[in-house]
Amino acid sequence: MTLLPATRTDISTKEYLALFTLTSGCAAIIIAAFRSRGEPIVASLGFSGFAFAATYCLIQWLGDAFKKVGFKGKDMAKTHRPEIPETMGAVCAVVYIMCMFLFIPFPFYEYLVQTSGGGNRDYEIEVQQSVVGRTLHRFPHNKLGEYLSAILSLQSMVFLGVADDLFDIRWRHKILLPAIAAIPMLVVYYVDFGVTVISIPTMLQPYLGRLLNLGWLYYAYMAFVAILGPNAINILAGINGIEVGQSIVIALLIIFNDILYISQPGHPAMNSHLFSLYFLLPFLGVSLALLRYNWFPAKVFVGDTYCYFAGFLFSVVGILGHFSKTLMLLLLPQIFNGCYSTPQLFGLIPCPRHRLPRFNARTHLLEPSMAQFLQPPKKVTVVLLTAMEKFKVVKLVRNEEGVIKECSNLTILNLWLVWFGSMREDTLALGVMGFQLAMGLVALGIRHGLALMVYEYDNLVKWDRA
Amino acid sequence: MTLLPATRTDISTKEYLALFTLTSGCAAIIIAAFRSRGEPIVASLGFSGFAFAATYCLIQWLGDAFKKVGFKGKDMAKTHRPEIPETMGAVCAVVYIMCMFLFIPFPFYEYLVQTSGGGNRDYEIEVQQSVVGRTLHRFPHNKLGEYLSAILSLQSMVFLGVADDLFDIRWRHKILLPAIAAIPMLVVYYVDFGVTVISIPTMLQPYLGRLLNLGWLYYAYMAFVAILGPNAINILAGINGIEVGQSIVIALLIIFNDILYISQPGHPAMNSHLFSLYFLLPFLGVSLALLRYNWFPAKVFVGDTYCYFAGFLFSVVGILGHFSKTLMLLLLPQIFNGCYSTPQLFGLIPCPRHRLPRFNARTHLLEPSMAQFLQPPKKVTVVLLTAMEKFKVVKLVRNEEGVIKECSNLTILNLWLVWFGSMREDTLALGVMGFQLAMGLVALGIRHGLALMVYEYDNLVKWDRA
Secondary structure (H helix, E strand, C coil), X not given: CXXXXXXXXXXXXXXXXXXXXXHHHHHHHHHHHHHCCCCXXXXXXHHHXXXXXXXXXXXXXXXXXXXXXXXXXXXXXXXXXXXXXXXXXXXXXXXXXXXXXXXXXXXXXXXXXXXXXXXXXXXXXXXXXXXXXXXXXXXXXXXXXXXXXXXXXXXHHXXXXXXXXXXXXXXXXXXXXXXXXXXXXXXXXXXXXXXXXXXXXXXXHHHHCCEEECCHHHHHXXXXXXXXXXXXXXXXXXXXXXXXXXXXXXXXXXXXXXXXXXCCCCCCCHHHHHHHHHHHHHXXXXXXXXXXXXXXXXXXXXXXXXXXXXXXXXXXXXHXXXXXXXXXXXXXXXXXXXXXXXXXXXXXXCCCCCCCCEEECCCCEEECXXXXXXXXXXXXXXXXXXXXXXXXXXXEEECCCCCEEEEECCCHHHHHHHHHCCECHHHHHHHHHHXXXXXXXXXXXXXXXXXXXXXXXXXXXXXXXX | CCCCCCCCCCCCHHHHHHHHHHHHHHHHHHHHHHHCCCCHHHHHHHHHHHHHHHHHHHHHHHHHHHHHCCCEEECCXXXXXXXXXXXXXXXXXXXXHHHHHHHCCCCECCEEEEECCCCCEEEEEECCCCCCCCCCCCECCCHHHHHHHHHHHHHHHHHHHHHHHHHCCCHHHHCXXXXXXXXXXXXXXXXXXXXXXXXXXXXHHHHHCCEEECCHHHHHHHHHHHHHHHHHHHHCCCCCCHHHHHHHHHHHHHHHHHHHHHCCCCCCCHHHHHHHHHHHHHHHHHHHHHHHHHCCCCCCCCHHHHHHHHHHHHHHHHHHCCCHHHHHHHCHHHHXXXXXXXXXXXXXXXXXXXXXXXXXXXXXXXXXXXXXXXCCCCHHHHHHHHHHHHCCXXXXXXXXXXXXXXXXXXXXXXXXXXXXXXXXXXXXXXHHHHHHHHHHHHHXXXXXXXXXXXXXXXXXXXXXXX
């Protein structure tokens, strides 16, 4: 067996031609950007296209090898429950990380180093690049540590994600894996930046002052954000295309927010948002290629690896870009999904092993899946469920005596089906993605509007008057 | 299944007590070093002890889980060919990398950063630490990029090593995996240091000048060194304890060489050798714990992952410490083993799938394994083998007509058995390790002696006169 069984492939000649054209174009862009020391953002776009093409081919080529070593799963929402390759997020992640390695020379200054012979570095002179006429300039050299620590953390997360897909780690343990992966980022933050001061909202300033030093609590907060991202993506999962689809929508929303900052020349937060942009563009590349295979009817599964990878990437750019609160606003549907699930997670309502929507083999549509009450529910559960039923956020089935026998599983996917009726898998995925997009745009609007009321100034508008 | 089946373990209470004492002592050392901003080398020793204890426990705890997902192999040199866990090098590598993350705050300066609010870095002031009375001082902050890139490359190597153990990649491809893993290190070298100038030996200076700029050839050379290390360790393998044993000997030799430099206060190459030391001490910790399980009779196998990890680590410290030529001297037995194998690798002599020594079930000793000639060998092969027989570097078996029917497989392990007769597995491993140690010490002696003849000065002695 080999990693590249070139004999068997289902990529058509037309697709190969298109991918070849894309790759050549991107290679030309990257080489031109390197030679002319051009805008890093142009190179980043080139790498994104390249990442798309590479992921597109590799997923096709490696599918059989993945199945052979046991990375496979049954698609339960299809008539014949086909067995397809799993953990394809690992392919995305490896291509992505490789692109991020090769991108390094573009956004960073070059140094001239003088040595005393034998390769020992004695002192260095920074080559000041002319930044005249540039909006999207390069990073100062000391941001390199931050960049490398971010990739280190991401790579650790992918490594642990693959270990999870392989060993099937218990959920109590796996929730904490992102905190372990965040260690290099937090340690480098500590030696490289170390600022643990936050601004206080205007209304609280009389009590707490303008700035508050959180100390080690700030690191705990960063670890919390690191845990939030991957688990947010991981919990809204289970139907074709939903993991990749929601990640692409969130990435687009963050990119939109980044562009709002970058389009204002000289904004103090510009570097942070450039950083975010450089990390998200190649992510879009690999994710779009994965979506092509994972969209209904799926030919591959993405695996927990992808959820860890995507969610952790959002956490990383949120933390290092200092917009973790904005990030949380963009993850509101996921956070709602998590809160909505708690009655099942904490045992108030029975929690079956899988809560994904039920596939109706007769209609070929998805229906809300139901949790069965084997014993009559407790009083508190009845009160809770009856209240939820009033607000139409749960579907209940009662027997003749009015005792609750079944309730729809408490996930956003089942709720969507309760609200809008049975539908095909891709319609459901599209609906939730559209909801995510709409919520995100509203959240960004409110965030930049409200900030003026809560803080003295929003860091997007009026930053120059601060 | 879970990663930590705490129910079943074969670590005795006495061992637990010893490990607990070691861990507590190391934790105390690390905390004290952190609080007092003490010598990084002391913290490094603390982390090494901690790494030993963690690896010791994890290998025991995770053995069954590894076997369950298919990381297992049969020990062919035992009577009953027991099936034991494989790829335990991955456990070592993960513990090691985690320790290297946590070690970061010790050798690096801290910065004071001023922000304009909102967490945007505006400018920073380096906190100049007093280095009075210190021999083993800290690194300048800009070495952080180098450190992080080294860990990134190592982690990539471990990731690809696990992929190899999982997918069983073809040897033509796997030889090149280290070059891929080296990319982050080479890219960061490019943006961070970028020196591609080498000193020319005195005798060649009239033709080439004192210094020569190799340009991109220097990067090709670094990639070559990166490929050399892992493959050197990988090719001298196959009996209990040999992979870890040789790696520990090589690490000790490099550490000895490092100490020669560090013991001279103010030596210009001191930082490079401190760097090497910080990377090798925790490696010793994890490797000694692994050796305890992998030594005859082995309870676990190390897997290709360990060979990649160990060999690549040597390449990394050799490249970034600018002593890659010295490193090659220390790898001479491995390089000899590679050259000695070429007649089999290039098909002059038949090459069976496994060339490890043959286990004699009657005597319980290892004997040289033989390659069979199904057809009479070609003329050139006969000439070569007869010449090698004269120099006693091969064992031949002829039929009555004098036609060569068998020859011992061309590996250093079989050669050792040809020279010194059948012996038990651990005696063979110890013999080869002793040989490696002796060769290494001689090589270091010659290297520091000869350097004065080839260059104007050795960079160990007389550097201050240069």
